[in-house]
Structures are given as C-alpha cells and as structure tokens.
Amino acid sequence: MRLTIDKSIKEIPYYPKAALYGGDSGWVRLSSNENPNGPSPKAVESIVESVFALNRYPESEYELKSALAGKYALKPENIIIGNGSNEIIETSFRALRYEGKDEALLPAPSFAFYPIAAKIYGYRPKIVPLRDLKIEPEAMADEIGERTRIVILNNPNNPTGTIFEDAQFRRFLERLPDEILVVVDEAYAEFVDSPAFPRSTDYIADHPVLILRTFSKAYGLAGLRVGYGIAGQEIVSYLERTKQPFSVNMMALVAAKAALTDERYLKTVLEGNRSGKSYLYRALTEMGVPFYPSEANFFLIKVGPGADDVTKRLFEAKVLVRSMSAYDLPDFIRVTVGTADENRAFIEALRRSLP
Ligand SMILES: Cc1ncc(COP(=O)(O)O)c(C=O)c1O
Structure with a gap:
C-alpha cells in the first residue's frame, strides 16, 4: 500500500460490515439499544414537510437549540447539536487538544467508541475499571494525573445499565483539578427512574462539564443521527469552532424538534420500556437465570461461560443480542428491551439457547 499507518490507528478494531440481516424483516433486533416503537408520528410528519426545502442548507440548527434551551431553562448558546452524540464526543477531543495534556480517562467496560475517538485524536486512553459493574466517579478522580485532559463518565453506563448518583457526582466535581473537561454521556437518561440520578445541568455554570444527550434512544430517531451537548457558553463556543458546519441534516433537525414536543410518544416509549423490563426480569427469575437490573433500555444477563455461543444460537433463531466477551464480561450478554412480542x-x- 506504500503508506505507513500510525500505531494508534492500527489498534482500532475494524469490522467490515456485511449485510447480514439487511432487508429481511424477520429479525428481533435487541443488540443496539434502539427504540423498538418506530419513530414519533410527529417527527415523521415534520420530515415529510421538510423534503421540499432540501435544495437549501440546513439553517434550522438554531431552532432546535432554542427548543432544547427552553426544555432545560438554558440559553441556545449552551447547546451544541451533533450528527449523533458521537460527533460531539469527537468534537470534544478535537477542541480540547493541548500540548502536554494527552490522556483521556475512560471507564471500562463502557461505550466502545470512547477509546476509539481518543486514539483518533492522539490521546492515550487510561482505563479505570468499574466497581461492582458501576462507574465510581471518585475512583476516576483518584486516577487523574498531570496529563489528564478529558474524563468521560457514562450515566447510565452502557453496557451495565447502572448509574452513579448526584452526591457521588458532586464529590467528584469538588475534587476535580483545573484543565480537565468532564464529559457526562447521558444517552439513556430519559429511561432512568431513580430520583438520585444527577441533575447534571445544575453543574454547567460552575464546572467544565459537557453533558451529552441523544435523539437515538428514547426519542426513536437513531437512523437520522442527531444528538446534543450541554455546557457553559464558552466551552460550547470552542466545540462549535471545531465542528463541521451543517453536519446535521435538515430532516434530522426538524424531526428532533418535533419529537421533543411529542409527549405522548415519549410516555408510550417509557411505559413500554418499564413493562418490558418487568416482564423480562420475571421470566428470567422463573428460569433461574441471573441478570443485573438496569436504569436504561437494556441490561446484562449472566448466561454462564460461553456468551459467544449463546449469542450465536440466538442469532440462528434470528434474535440479535450483544455478547459481552469483547467487553471483558465473557459470561454475559446484553439485551435491549424490545416490544412485548420481541421480548x-x-x-x-x-x-432453547442456554447451555
Ligand atoms: C453510551 C452511548 N453514548 C452514545 C451513543 C451514540 O449515540 P448517537 O446515536 O447519538 O451517536 C450510544 C449508542 O449506542 C451509547 O450507547
């Protein structure tokens, strides 16, 4: 190939995507923590209306920012919109580049994209293991060093579905030295029932905290790719400088804004998730299969040694779940809560698939 590729890029896993279950509708897809309910009808309607303006660049980002600012009682300048929250993870690594500060503190097991993004932008990931399958923010604080620039916390954590609480987050922030951005990825926050879940927007005025949310999960728009970040205005201004202009397309912007107003849809989604989880917990308990209760729309099931085999047998039955062997949890699968029929x-x- 006559090109030498940097080691940090070579280390990133590559999975060529095969069209395994593309057009076939018979699959039960419980492997990607998607919303099983279809998109909000209001979002669909708004997309139909927008198609006649597709000759224009998507200028409506500010309208979505204003709608989100209203929801959180903040200013539009506190909000950044991204092509999925993944784009904002990348943007934060780009904008925070600073000589001599190249370490990203990451929990593990957690969302697989964090170490990938860190490596792409030249950071060295430093991994902090979970405790009892939970992110312990103070254990993360213990690992902060001279070169630490970004700390990522995932709440609820994917793949464990566990949360850390407001008091834990507050103690963590009190110990945080200067020059570090804290990214709190709350992709699944809408599903949380615990009253102890942090109101993280309360902290953005006094701390370098960037909160990430997405329309891919509770709002059912994963296919459109739209997420957002919330932070102090200065942080947002630097993130905006390093982000592609118009990275979020027009249909995604209008659909996200419409989905925000669709309270009935969100209520149906959250109730379906709660009742789906109860059904699954009950069925697994009756089967004597251990699982970890979760605050999200997915949870871990302990299937014993051979999670890869169980995942393969489920695949043969056209049920997609995620084996956790690549996450250092070889006894576990992660399953997304589906519709009642899918569950x-x-x-x-x-x-039929258990050993
Ligand atoms: C913890 C976490 N953060 C972020 C994302 C990505 O979300 P988006 O679709 O907004 O890029 C996911 C998707 O699975 C996730 O699990």
Missing part, C-alpha cells in the same frame, strides 16, 4: 420471542429463543 417473548427472545425469552423463547433463550430457553
């Missing part, structure tokens, strides 16, 4: 199909297939 039943999963339990039936699991009965």
Whole structure:
C-alpha cells in the first residue's frame, strides 16, 4: 500500500460490515439499544414537510437549540447539536487538544467508541475499571494525573445499565483539578427512574462539564443521527469552532424538534420500556437465570461461560443480542428491551439457547 499507518490507528478494531440481516424483516433486533416503537408520528410528519426545502442548507440548527434551551431553562448558546452524540464526543477531543495534556480517562467496560475517538485524536486512553459493574466517579478522580485532559463518565453506563448518583457526582466535581473537561454521556437518561440520578445541568455554570444527550434512544430517531451537548457558553463556543458546519441534516433537525414536543410518544416509549423490563426480569427469575437490573433500555444477563455461543444460537433463531466477551464480561450478554412480542420471542429463543 506504500503508506505507513500510525500505531494508534492500527489498534482500532475494524469490522467490515456485511449485510447480514439487511432487508429481511424477520429479525428481533435487541443488540443496539434502539427504540423498538418506530419513530414519533410527529417527527415523521415534520420530515415529510421538510423534503421540499432540501435544495437549501440546513439553517434550522438554531431552532432546535432554542427548543432544547427552553426544555432545560438554558440559553441556545449552551447547546451544541451533533450528527449523533458521537460527533460531539469527537468534537470534544478535537477542541480540547493541548500540548502536554494527552490522556483521556475512560471507564471500562463502557461505550466502545470512547477509546476509539481518543486514539483518533492522539490521546492515550487510561482505563479505570468499574466497581461492582458501576462507574465510581471518585475512583476516576483518584486516577487523574498531570496529563489528564478529558474524563468521560457514562450515566447510565452502557453496557451495565447502572448509574452513579448526584452526591457521588458532586464529590467528584469538588475534587476535580483545573484543565480537565468532564464529559457526562447521558444517552439513556430519559429511561432512568431513580430520583438520585444527577441533575447534571445544575453543574454547567460552575464546572467544565459537557453533558451529552441523544435523539437515538428514547426519542426513536437513531437512523437520522442527531444528538446534543450541554455546557457553559464558552466551552460550547470552542466545540462549535471545531465542528463541521451543517453536519446535521435538515430532516434530522426538524424531526428532533418535533419529537421533543411529542409527549405522548415519549410516555408510550417509557411505559413500554418499564413493562418490558418487568416482564423480562420475571421470566428470567422463573428460569433461574441471573441478570443485573438496569436504569436504561437494556441490561446484562449472566448466561454462564460461553456468551459467544449463546449469542450465536440466538442469532440462528434470528434474535440479535450483544455478547459481552469483547467487553471483558465473557459470561454475559446484553439485551435491549424490545416490544412485548420481541421480548417473548427472545425469552423463547433463550430457553432453547442456554447451555
Ligand atoms: C453510551 C452511548 N453514548 C452514545 C451513543 C451514540 O449515540 P448517537 O446515536 O447519538 O451517536 C450510544 C449508542 O449506542 C451509547 O450507547
């Protein structure tokens, strides 16, 4: 190839994407923590209306920012919109570049994209293991060093579904030295029922905290790719400088804004998730299969040694779940809560797939 590639890029795993289950509708997709309910009808309607303006660049970012600012009682200048929250993870690494500060503190197991983004932008990931499958913010603070520039916390944490609480977050922030950005990825926050979950927007005025949210999960718009970040205005201004202009397309912007107003849809999604989780917990308890209760729309199930085999057998039954062997949890699978029918199909297939 006559090109020498940097080691940090070579280390990033590469999975060529094969069209394994593309056009076939028979699959039960419980592997990517998607919303099983279809998109909000209001979002769909807004997309239909927007298509006649597709000859224009998407100028409506500010309208979505204003709508979000209203929701959080903040200013539009506190909000950054991204092509999925993934784009904002990348943007934060780009904007925070600073000589001599090249370490990113990351929890593990957690969302697989964090170490990838860190490496792409020349940071050295420093991994802090979970404790009892939970992110312990103070254990992260213990690992902060001279070169630390970014700390990522995921709340609820993917893949464990566990949360850290407001008091824990406050103690962590009190110990935080200067020159460090704290990214709090709250992709699944809408699903949380615990009253102890941090109101993290309360901290952005006094701390370098960037909160990430997404329309991919509770709002059911994963296919459109739209997420957002919330932070102090100065932080947002630097993130904006390093982000592609118009990175979020027009249909995504209008659909996200419409989805925000669709309270009925969100209520249906959250109730479906709660009742789906109760059903799955009950069925697994009856089967004697251990699992970890979660605050999100997915949870871990301990299937014993051979999670890869169980995942493969479920795949043969056209049920997609995620084996956790690549996450250093070789006894576990992660399953997303589906529709009532999908949850039943999963339990039936699991009965036949366990060793
Ligand atoms: C913890 C976490 N953060 C971010 C994302 C990415 O979300 P988006 O679709 O907004 O890029 C995911 C997607 O699975 C996730 O699990």
